[in-house]
Amino acid sequence: MxxxxxxxxxxxxxxxxxxxxxxxxxxxxxxxxxxxxxxxxxxxxxxxxxxxxxxxxxxxxxxxxxxxxxxxxxxxxxxxxxxxxxxxxxxxxxxEEGSSVPPPWTSPEPGPPLTTPGGSCSRAEWPPSISAVEPYNKETFAIGEWVWVSCRSEQYAGRRSWIACLKKDGHPEWDTSGLQCVEKPRVSKEDLQASASSIRLRWGCSPPGPCPGWTFQGSCRLTRRPHESCKRHGGRRLSTSTQNQTLHCDGLDPSSSYHVIVYGVHAKEGRQLLYEEDILMQDGVPDAPERESLDLSSRVLRWRPPSPCKGAILGYQVNITGRRAYNTTFLEEEQVHVNASRTEFQKEPWRPGTNYTVTVQALTAAGPGQELRWEMETGIAEPFIPPGARALEVHNISASDGTVFLRLEPLPDLHGPIREYQLFVAPHPEPAPNASACPSLQLRPFDPMDNETYAAAVIPASNLTRPMGFVVGDGQDRHGLFNAPLHEGRNYTVLLRVVSRWNQEETSSCVAYDFTMKDAQPDRGEVPLIVISVQLALVLAALLLLLLDLLVTRTPSIL
The missing domain is CATH 2.10.70.10 (Complement Module, domain 1)
Structure with a gap:
């Protein structure tokens, strides 16, 4: 043996x-x-x-x-x-003497429940901190049986050990004195806060408060960048600390992936893994697009996309603001979204005589980024004359006085500031100037020795702020321009030239009206006013005589 x-x-x-x-x-x-x-x-x-x-x-x-x-x-x-x-x-x-020594490993193979006369211990009586190392297909163990157990790793730290079913004070009871399980600090993803450049991860112990016997280690390790061209910013420094039961990682790159890990180091149980996960950082606010060109002829804006290192570019936001120094009430605002595949923008139309500020911002999931800015000014255009004002309203032609009454209205400064209204008179039979020749006319004063077109008056825009009348041929001299009386029986063309002037640039638009200097005749069937007056006077006289006759016939005679 x-x-x-x-x-x-x-x-x-x-x-x-x-x-x-x-x-x-x-x-x-x-x-x-x-x-x-x-x-x-x-x-x-x-x-x-x-x-x-x-x-x-x-x-x-x-x-x-x-x-x-x-x-x-x-x-x-x-x-x-x-x-x-x-x-x-x-x-x-x-x-030591008087104590039981754990027997060899108890086979985890399934077998019939033990019914040792001394009683048994149930697995339901195990502390919540332990679990069996190997699966057992039984719920009770006889007095004297030993079982290998471990601390539940998801919540506790400790070494594997034996526990025994012993009889104490006449009752079966588990002896777990050889097993020491230490509760781990609790770390969950719900306690994680991740922005575009930092990570905060908190943990706690039971009871709440400091974690006695524990120290902590943590790190945030970069595992993936949003694009292969992305490099760490030279002025950004990654800092990591574990203070106040919180992991702080600052100076991280937006839209990048970091492997976050937290260890707890216990005085007796050594280092324990508490948390481990890959975290995708939020997108950051993108940089400004890069200026490429501005086509002044077509007003097309072009740019290059910013770096994708702060997140995927989802599109562009174009903000347009138009103002006019000569009209403080004018304001034009527009916001346009452009697809990420496009890197140019053309506004239709650009208003004349306007100072424009145009900004372009790239968009990520974090929102609009830094601005690319253009400042530009459009030139003035020919003054806008509404269709209803294309023909001058001429009233009260007085051949005897040599005058014509014109009705004038102020025009809007849609294409530039209106500076003045110029009136020209063209006598016939010379070829009458049309509106297309109007811009080339010179401010030539009246000359009685010829029949050429002359300037009758210049009306500053500040004097024409509401509808007003103007008499052509009133014989007055205004700032060196004589408004000569018109001749009876002659044909005339009156031209109104609207002048816009801004920043040493001048434009104009014209309207014209042809007429003959003769008094207006009544229409057929129209009764002159004096005839109507005489007829009314005769009717009233007849009525008065009839009334007197009635009064006389009704008065009694006195003999």
Whole structure:
């Protein structure tokens, strides 16, 4: 019969077989540090000092165990083994006299429920912090059974350990003294705030407040940029901190992806992963488009798209504002959205005599960005004359006085400021000038020695602010221009030239009217006013005589 292993040695053998790398090097893995890693054990009752993640060759650790157990051996040393470094022995915690030693691994294979006379323990009685390492198809365990359990990794940190169903005070009860689970700080995506350039991630502990025994590490690592041409801005510096239970990452690039990770480092349980996720940053406000050209003849604006590093360009917003220095009440505003595929804009029409400010802003999901601005002024055009004013209204031709009454109205300054109204008189039989020849006429005063077209008057626009009448041929001299009386029986053409003048540029428009100097004759069937007056007087006289006759005949005679 071969030698029988002591329970502690048997447990050590089981642990060596269960823990990868505890008895031999793990194939395919290289030790990055010329020394030993921390002790790997599932026995939650085992602890050691000093605490570190790596240990130098020859360094010794002092071992301790939970109450009721003692370490075997009491210390371990980091030594060099075949192709690796490791501890000289695998330590275990051995029960002291009077305590039970955990048996070898209990098979998780399904089997009939145990009905040990001493009673049993139920899985429903486990603390909420633990779960079985391997699945068991039974809910109860007999007194004396041991089960490998671990802390629920989603909420707790701790090493795997044995728990046993023991009888205490005559009742079956789970002994979990060898398992220590520490609740992790809670981190959830609901506590994440991400803008275009920063990330804020908060976590909390239970009870609310500081997290005793924990320190924190976190980082935001760039994993993807929105475009291969995007580079980190030279003046932007990434800063990361974990203060007040919050991860702060500032100076991040918009529309980029960052791998966010948070670790909690516990004094006993080491580093624990609390949060890990890829976060896509919000789009930023785009830069201004780049100016390309302005076609002054057609007023076509062209630009180049801004960098896509702050987000995908969804389109462009064109804002147009028109004002006039000579008319403070004038305001033209327009907003146009242009597709992202277009990089030019032409407004139809551009109003004459207007100062325009045009801005172009690229659009991302964050909204409109910085402005590309144009300032330009359109030239004035020929004054606008409404269709209803194309013919002068001529009234009261007086051949005897040599005058004609004209009705004038102020015209709108749609194409430029109206400066003055010029009246010309062209006597016939010379060829009458038409409106097309009007702009070339000179302000020539009246000359009685010839029959050429002359200027009768110049009316400043400031004097014609509402409808008014003007008498052609009234014989008055106005600023060197004589308004000569017209001759009876002659044919005339009166021309009105409307002049617009701005910034040393002058334009004009004209209307004309032909007439003959003779008194107006009554229409056929029309009764002169004097005849009507005489007839009315005769009727009234007859009525008066009839009334007197009636009064006389009704008065009695006195003899």
């Amino acid at each position: 071969g030698p029988v292993l002591a329970p502690s040695a048997l447990l050590a053998l089981v642990l060596m077989l269960l823990v990868p790398g505890s008895a031999r090097g793990e194939p395919g893995q290289e030790e990055p540090f010329p020394g030993c890693q921390e002790i790997k054990t599932w026995d939650g009752r085992l602890d050691w000092t000093p605490r570190a993640l790596t240990f130098a060759l020859g360094e010794t650790l002092s071992l301790t165990c939970a109450e009721g157990f003692r370490p075997v051996p009491e210390s371990v040393r980091c030594v060099e083994k075949t192709n690796r470094f490791g501890w000289n022995v695998t330590p275990v915690c051995q029960a």
